[in-house]
Amino acid sequence: MKFSERLYEKLQPIWRKNHTHPFVQGLGDGTLDKEKFRYFMIQDYLYLIDYAKLFAIGAVKATDVETMGKFAGLLDSTLNEEMSLHRQYAKKFGITEEELENAEPAPTTLAYTHYMLHVGQNGTLADLLAALLPCMWSYWEIGKELNEIPGARDHEFYGEWIQMYSSDEFGNLAQWCINLLDELTDGKKEEELEKLEEYFLNTTRFEYLFWDMSYHLQTWPKDE
Numbered sequence: 001m002k003f004s005e006r007l008y009e010k011l012q013p014i015w016r017k018n019h020t021h022p023f024v025q026g027l028g029d030g031t032l033d034k035e036k037f038r039y040f041m042i043q044d045y046l047y048l049i050d051y052a053k054l055f056a057i058g059a060v061k062a063t064d065v066e067t068m069g070k071f072a073g074l075l076d077s078t079l080n081e082e083m084s085l086h087r088q089y090a091k092k093f094g095i096t097e098e099e100l101e102n103a104e105p106a107p108t109t110l111a112y113t114h115y116m117l118h119v120g121q122n123g124t125l126a127d128l129l130a131a132l133l134p135c136m137w138s139y140w141e142i143g144k145e146l147n148e149i150p151g152a153r154d155h156e157f158y159g160e161w162i163q164m165y166s167s168d169e170f171g172n173l174a175q176w177c178i179n180l181l182d183e184l185t186d187g188k189k190e191e192e193l194e195k196l197e198e199y200f201l202n203t204t205r206f207e208y209l210f211w212d213m214s215y216h217l218q219t220w221p222k223d224e
């Protein structure tokens with residue numbers, strides 16, 4: 001069994017929790033409170049600034065030019081395609097560029113991105129991939145599932161989000177990362193696979209926490 005199949009099977013219950021989170025459900029049926037989506041967009045923009053750096057680290061850790069080039073492409077598409085969706089939504093929601101750039105990461109955003117950067121900087125290329133993969137893979141799965149809901153992809157606010165994450169372009173990038181992780185883990189010892197599984201599990205949990213943070217508009221404690 002490929003390592004990605006093992007991850008997929010083992011973590012299904014946690015993935016289902018993400019799919020059924022009220023934030024995700026609200027995106028699909030169009031009932032999500034716009035204030036929550038506005039908050040999510042700002043936090044996600046900050047998240048993606050750090051997430052993009054993981055691809056730069058991937059290029060540094062890659063051992064051949066083709067893989068380096070792929071990571072460079074992932075960095076480019078995050079900064080210029082995925083984040084351009086956020087910039088468009090920002091305009092739609094009256095979020096200024098200044099507000100976007102100067103926003104402060106909420107506790108969960110900071111914890112999630114710093115965890116991935118720590119694993120990425122200190123670990124192997126397989127460690128980095130295991131930590132960054134739930135982000136791409138779970139959004140692709142959620143995008144595809146929401147895309148099946150009649151009318152969801154044409155919703156005036158949330159349709160473009162669903163179109164982006166259910167797209168073949170986004171899916172191909174996620175699939176490339178899945179395939180590379182499978183290649184790198186082929187024939188690896190159980191001990192090594194368990195460590196990778198833990199990284200993957202932790203960032204899958206962070207995905208849930210990110211939806212929950214956005215749903216509840218998480219802030220740092222007041223009256224500091």
Ligand SMILES: Cc1ncc(CN)c(N)n1
Nearest residue numbers: 044047048135136139210
């Ligand atoms: C928190 C989070 N997770 C995943 C993705 C998809 N790249 C995202 N934009 N934000």
